[in-house]
Amino acid sequence: MAPLVPSQDEQQRRRIIDINAETVTNIPSTDFPGHWPGESHAWAVDQFKNTFQVDFHRNDPLEASFSLIGLDAAVANAFRRILMAEIPTLAIESVFVHNNTSVIQDEVLAQRLGLVPLKGSVEGLNWMHWFRKPGEDEDGSNASEPSDFNTVILRLDVECTKNPEADENEQDPRKLYNNAHVYAKDMTFHAVGRQESYFVDEGAIRPVHPEILLAKMRPGQKIDVEMHCNKGIGADHAKFSPVATATYRLLPDIKILRPIIGDDAKKFAKCFPKGVIGLEPVTAQEAGRGGSGYEGHAGEQKAVVQDPFKDTVSRECLRYDEFQGKVKLGRVRDHFIFNVESTGQFDSDVLFLEAVKVMKLKCARWKRGLNDLMA
Template sequence: MVKKSSQADFLFPSNEILMKEEVVLNTYDDCTDYVEFDDTADYNIEKYRDDIQIEIINESKDGMTLEFDLTRVEAPIANALRRILIAEVPTMALEKIYLYQNTSVIQDEVLCHRLGLLPLKVDPRQFQFPLTKTIGINEQGVDCDEEPEGDPKRNLIFKINVTCTKNRNAIPTATDPKQLFHHSSVYSRAFEWVPIGEEQANELQGENKPRMVSPDILVAKLRPGQEIEASCHAVKGIGRDHAKFSPVATASYRLLPTIRLHAEISGEAAERLKSSFSEGVIAIEKKGAKKIAVVKDARKDTCSRNVFRHEDLAKVVQLGRNKQHFIFSVESTGALRSNDLVVEACKVMQLKCRSLRKQVEELLG
């Protein structure tokens, strides 16, 4: 049963997107992107800064995944933070692969590309960016005649040397390659970090020791007689240049859903309302002898708008999204903890703002 409301059209806050059956309304802000803009009042950056709120909602034990709420800001700022997380927070990745031997079925260039995508457990803040982006190619089309020593302030070196051999002790009925051969599968654990000089060896020890994020990443499969030998040089870079430098597997946000019930919904209608949303969004509570529907947790709503399939419910249910409330989800690839990545992204944004301000001042001065 749906108890009718006396209002024909329901008012909604200006900071919310209104979701109808087939359209979305109020997707823009009046005059400016600044929340509650008043052109008669002076803009106060301190007040705006103090209004911004960040709340940690969930963080995994290993710190690799993080969910937090960013409120009282506009979409351009939230989206800038997301884009910086993906493309402009530096990490270390394998850039130059000096391949000495590769008799596997994987082509040299494909193998080198695959190695470059292996995530490294290295703090990029301890290193500097490379002085040159590329190494010049000589007349024979070779970019170097021999492997360079590497710069301890700019490089890390990982070496791998794996050869597949037959297992002489395998049982006669064995069919699994892991039982028939030694090193039939090459995993990321096969890479060994080689320090560049004593200073790097002394500084990068214990928790700071460079390594692969996971030892169980499958790199290649070998058969007896096949071999992979390579020396891999890592450099500092950003995801804007290549995806292998991106520090996040996921960096996304969504607006906080809002659900308003403008009438009392009970009985069979309450059950239909509950089934129209994701589990946990709508709850059934007792009110005297009746069971009525209440909004339990709008955060879990996926904004499917299934409720508009029911004509009676569509008249009293208002769906929206808060334009000032961003639910961020960040998943690190492993180089740094997710909360550290958010802090580093804010630092990058701060540097960009200072640079822009300096250029504007020089232009106006």
Template sequence: MPHKPPTEEEHEARKLVGINYETITNVHATDIPGHYPGEDHSWDINKFRDGFKVQIHQNDPYEASFSLIGCDPSIANAFRRIMIANIPTLAIDQVFIYNNKSVIQDEVLASRLGLIPFTGGREGLQDFMKWRAKDDEPKDYNTVGLELCVKCENNPDASPNETDPRKLYKHAHVYAKDIVVTLAGRQVEFFSGENAIRPVNPDILIAKLRPGQEIDIKMHMIKGVGSNHAKFSPVATASYRLMPVINITQPILGRDAEKFQKCFPEGVIGLERVTREEAQQVGSGYEGHEGELKAVVVDPRRDTVSRECLRHEEFKDKVKLSRRRDHFIYLVESTGQIESEQIFLESVQHLKAKAKKFEIQLKNMVR
């Protein structure tokens, strides 16, 4: 008997992970050679190119959301791991404490300073600044110097009845904006004016001081990657999730529709009126319900797949929840030194370079 190729509906069903009340089904990928007799699932670059898509949902400097459709989970996860651990940034790495009379211990203060994200001119940060080895001497092309010299004193102009320490004292609070960058050599060419190195958020609180307390610190900022320390990671978070699929199999009307809408996050399910054409269509399930509210899927991407609707008996057999295994929705939140969109593009270039390096090693191995 000749093999019957799968229909489009069957082909799409293979890509869905079933979400049931207590179980998850179809979790394993089946698009591999030999799984289905008579079907060729060997990887083909032209087939991949035709099925691969990128959809941009949000593109802001500090936050981006986009979808990769039609790629393997291993590739999707590779991008995520590269964005977290392999994209280089500049961060405070060496802290020289000359005086610290605050209540914060030296090591805790140094850790706080290292975690402050900085930004500056893209050309200077990414092209001019080079890597600095452990034993290398500080140079203008591998190290940026910073200083933090703050002393808390009484404010002679404060009101006698004032209780706010920020008005009672000078420098009662030490912020990231109090850090001074000391440029050297050619750094002046790349980090002046609008391109100046500065904290992403100048109001990050570093310490609280009282009269008689002071901080005198010098710091070195160098280039590093997140795999060495989290302070070098260009992202606050980089994550992805599978695209939710909500299939309403039977009409949900009236008060049930309103209740069904509340089972999902805002914007996922909408309410529409049953049209005359739908009410006259035999077998549609809307016969005799013209003008009533019906539940429709508006934006499944907003869904968190909580399965709340599956808890209610009135929705049994009326809805099927699933997730598409080859549709990955990314959320990339930049710490501010590199724009979120650029972080992903850098991860693509990084993976490409890794692939080329592996290709060379593979060729050398089989010679």
């Protein structure tokens, strides 16, 4: 028996998750999501190529928004988790305090320094190796030694002094004293060995945001510390995560089932964020067509769906009796709108490509494991 072929309308119905007044339905359409009895749902690379799309909505250095269309939720969520936890970055791991006479305790200062996001040459970061720390039950013989290929050195050496040129009536401590405020830009990078060929000029290791305030001092106080930076991933500590946020949402779907005209149309538009619902005049052709619902309303305003992308799915329109049976809300189950905020080490659009690389490595590792089992 040949497999059933669902109609176009049925395929479209399956793509929509229904948003009701108090419930969400059609989440898994069957016992096995994405599979229906009597139909062939064998995965094929050609079919995937024809249905998969990537659309960019925003592409700034620190923030990107794009849509992945035609993916399964498990794959989309895997990319989100990889973005947060498995892309390696550089962060301050060890702080050696030589002198700290400021009011900030050593451990608090070290914690503040560790959370400063850093940026530098991506090529240099890829060249660097992992720094292995000894485990709790190990004697340290297998631990890594600091070297040019696994450790980057930053220094912070500032002392607060009086400014002899300050006005006698000056009240601002930043003008009264030198180095009254210690900022991230005061950290200096010291390349060693082969780092001099990777981290140079614009590729040098430096804070993403130079104006991050680290400490406040007064004359006679000094901070002298050396910081060792290592590669790590967000799964080990949040300071290694390359993203501030990495989220996705499903594309809203709004269907107007019956005409909404006049004052009701204006009220309907106010139920949604600006730009989601538009108002258009009813044409003479629509008003003259029998059964359209626009008979006798030529020239009046009607509600039309303008841009569902901007909708927040608040369900506000479902509160009113006059809209019952006239509108249907949903979400497209295979249209994922990603929003990625980079902390600065990678450009936001590059981050997703890095996540794809990690995913490919995971798949290759899994494939090798299967081959080993079959051998």
